[in-house]
Each structure stands twice: as structure tokens, then as C-alpha cells.
Amino acid sequence: MRTAYRTGDATMLRDVAAIGAAMIAVGASFGAMAVAAGLPVWATLAMSVLVYAGGAQFMAVGLVAAGSPLAAVLAGLLLNARHLPFGLALSATLGPRRWQRLLGSHLMTDEATAFALARPAGPGRRWAFWLAGTLLFLAWNVGTGLGVLAGGAVGDPAALGLDAAFPAGLAALLLPSLGDRDTRRVALAGAGLAVLATPVLPAGLPVLLALAGLVAPAVRGRRRAGAEGDPADGGRPAPAGAEEAGNVVRTGEASC
Known part of the structure; x- marks a missing residue:
């Protein structure tokens, strides 16, 4: 049992390292872009430490460079509403302590959440979250520092295909969870909504709209409950004890 646990830990460390390497490259791109857009070095580094929001940081820098700081704040809040x-x-x-919840909320990203939820609830999930959250936070900030030092030498991560590393890693982490039928329905419904909304809505909003996929199991549950009810009684299930009472009456009639 302990050997299997260690094997799982080693696999997870390898997966976190792979995503962390891509995060260093993307963070370096952010640092270079922020400095090129006129953001001070200290503000660029502070944003990665205190905000730590990945895509929201890219969007915020672009909006600040365009002269819309208020729009940058509002867009960042909207984009990160998925953390709720x-x-x-x-x-x-x-964890039960307030400092653990505050720090954990700051380290919470799509990738850290996926690593945690891929494990059963308990100490293993907690360890997975804190390990992934801490290492990815360090990777992002190391990348930002390298980008600030390198200036514009890093270029666009999309040209290297690194922009696809995060969704590919998330997809690999979530695949084991798709064995459950309800989870599969939610994932497919949310993905369909996001794909349909992408050409229409601004970046970030399709991801939020995908949360509507959570309604799918509830709708199916209500339909199933209605189908299992008594059609002659308006679809409502018979009261508790009604079936036993009916059996007693029928038995009495038979004995007469």
C-alpha cells in the first residue's frame, strides 16, 4: 500500500513539474510583456506575487497599457469568478484554520484544483493541493522574474505551442473523473456551452457560462423522480406505508 502511495506521489510530482515548466515559460512571457508595456519592474513582480492570476494578469496589463485601469480590475474580477x-x-x-483558507485561496488555480480533485477526499487530496499550489506559484513567479530580466527575448508563448500546455494538462488530469456518468454529462454540457459562446462572448465569460452544465444532473434527477411516481396520482410517489396497507386489505378480502 505504501509503495503504491509513493508511486502515485512520484507520478504527481512529474506531472506538476511538466506543467510548472510550461508555467515558467508563460510567466516569462508575461514579465517581458508587462515591462515592454511600460509597467514598472516592481509592479510586475508584485502583481505576480499578490495577484497571481495568470490570464487575468495578461488582460490587466493590456487594459492598463490602453489607459483603462478600472476596466482591468473589473475584467480581472469577472474572469476569476470561476474560483468561487x-x-x-x-x-x-x-484546512480548518483561517490562515490555511486564506493562503489556499491565493494558491488556488485551475491546475492546483484539478490535481487535488483527482485524488480521493482526505489527507491525500490536501497534500496534492498544497504541493501543486506551492510549486506552481513558485514557477509562475520565477518565470515572471526571468521575463523581466530577459525583456522581449522570450516572445509569444503561442508561437512555441506553450499556450496549449495548460488545457492539455488539465484534460489529462480530469480524464479519470469522467468515468462517472453524471460527471460526464456535466462536463459535456459545460464544454458545449463554452464552445457555442466563445465566438460571441468576451474571453473568460464562456468558462463561466460552462458552469450552467451543473444543471444537467438536477434536470435529469427531476425527470427520473417524475417517471418513478404514480401516473394516476399526478406523478407523485405513494405515501410511506400505503403499499403495506393495500397488501393487508387484499389479504383480508381473499380470506373472506
């Missing part, structure tokens, strides 16, 4: 359901899913994982 993340927090609900990991509320028992972060």
Missing part, C-alpha cells in the same frame, strides 16, 4: 465554485469544492481540503 473551486473554493466550494475544496473548502474541506484547505
Whole structure:
């Protein structure tokens, strides 16, 4: 059992390292772009430490460079609203103390959440979250520092295909969870909504709209409950004990 646990830990460390390497490259691109856009070095480094929001940081720098700091704040809040359901899913994982919840909320990213939810609830999930969250936070900030030093030498991560590393890594982490039928329905419904909304809505909003896929199991559950009810009674299930009472009456009639 202990050997299997260690094997799982080694596999997870390898996966975190792979995503962390891509995060260093993307963070370096952010640092170079922020400095090129006129953001001070100290502000660029502070944003990666205190905000730590990946895509929201890229968007914020672009909007600030365009002269819209208020729009940058609002867009960042809207884009990161997806962390609300993340927090609900990991509320028992972060720990009972207030500092653990505050620090864990800061380290919470799509990747750290996926690593945690890929493990059963308990100490293993908590360890996975804190390991992934801490290492990816360090990787992003190391990348930002390298980008600030390198200036514009890093270039666009999309040209190297690194922009696809994060969704590919997330997809690989979530595949084991898709064995559950309800989870599969939610994932497919959310993905379909996001794909349909991408050409219409601004970046970030299709991801939020995908949360509507959570309605799919509820709708199916209500339909199933209605189908299992008594059609002659308006689809409502018979009261508790009604079936036993009916059996007693029929038995009495038979004996007469």
C-alpha cells in the first residue's frame, strides 16, 4: 500500500513539474510583456506575487497599457469568478484554520484544483493541493522574474505551442473523473456551452457560462423522480406505508 502511495506521489510530482515548466515559460512571457508595456519592474513582480492570476494578469496589463485601469480590475474580477465554485469544492481540503483558507485561496488555480480533485477526499487530496499550489506559484513567479530580466527575448508563448500546455494538462488530469456518468454529462454540457459562446462572448465569460452544465444532473434527477411516481396520482410517489396497507386489505378480502 505504501509503495503504491509513493508511486502515485512520484507520478504527481512529474506531472506538476511538466506543467510548472510550461508555467515558467508563460510567466516569462508575461514579465517581458508587462515591462515592454511600460509597467514598472516592481509592479510586475508584485502583481505576480499578490495577484497571481495568470490570464487575468495578461488582460490587466493590456487594459492598463490602453489607459483603462478600472476596466482591468473589473475584467480581472469577472474572469476569476470561476474560483468561487473551486473554493466550494475544496473548502474541506484547505484546512480548518483561517490562515490555511486564506493562503489556499491565493494558491488556488485551475491546475492546483484539478490535481487535488483527482485524488480521493482526505489527507491525500490536501497534500496534492498544497504541493501543486506551492510549486506552481513558485514557477509562475520565477518565470515572471526571468521575463523581466530577459525583456522581449522570450516572445509569444503561442508561437512555441506553450499556450496549449495548460488545457492539455488539465484534460489529462480530469480524464479519470469522467468515468462517472453524471460527471460526464456535466462536463459535456459545460464544454458545449463554452464552445457555442466563445465566438460571441468576451474571453473568460464562456468558462463561466460552462458552469450552467451543473444543471444537467438536477434536470435529469427531476425527470427520473417524475417517471418513478404514480401516473394516476399526478406523478407523485405513494405515501410511506400505503403499499403495506393495500397488501393487508387484499389479504383480508381473499380470506373472506
